[in-house]
Amino acid sequence: MTTRVTTERMITFLLDTPMFGTLDPSEIQELLPIIEVEEFSAGQTLFTEGDAGDAWYALYRGKVDVIKDVGADKKEIHPLDAGACFGEIALLDGAPRSATIQAIDDCVVLRFSQSAFEELLDQSHSVAYKLLRHLAVMLARRTRSATERLSELVLEAEAGKVE
Secondary structure (H helix, E strand, O other): OOOOOOHHHHHHHHHHOHHHOOOOHHHHHHHHHHEEEEEEOOOOEEEOOOOOOOEEEEEEEOEEEEEEEEOOEEEEEEEEEOOOEEOOHHHHHOOOOOOEEEEOOOEEEEEEEHHHHHHHHHOOOHHHHHHHHHHHHHHHHHHHHHHHHHHHHHHHHHHHHHO
């Protein structure tokens, strides 16, 4: 499997991806030098829970599954389709991966290494700050959603105790 990702296609893809939607084409151009294109076959693991968080990804083509270790078992959390970004928390804390990502079918990802992104920040590139702001907003939304779901589960558990 060899996929040629042209510069034009990459720019179009990134502009259509929510993570990069606030950027204009010239800002996307600033990111191109730090993007690595990687291919994975169906069933191949992109990274494993507990691995070092050294990059984040945009799924260019294909589908991947988010898998979480739950005791001795592994639980498939949800699939991600083309356009999804994952592993982005590594940009912020560099902590070990909180889940495993596995290719459901052949896929192509755009990889953004943490070190290259930090270099953009150190050079005060506005595109890096725009992405960082978008990441913060996205993570805040996820936190709110998780808090709401946790509250629902607590209420359901309490209701079960009352009966």
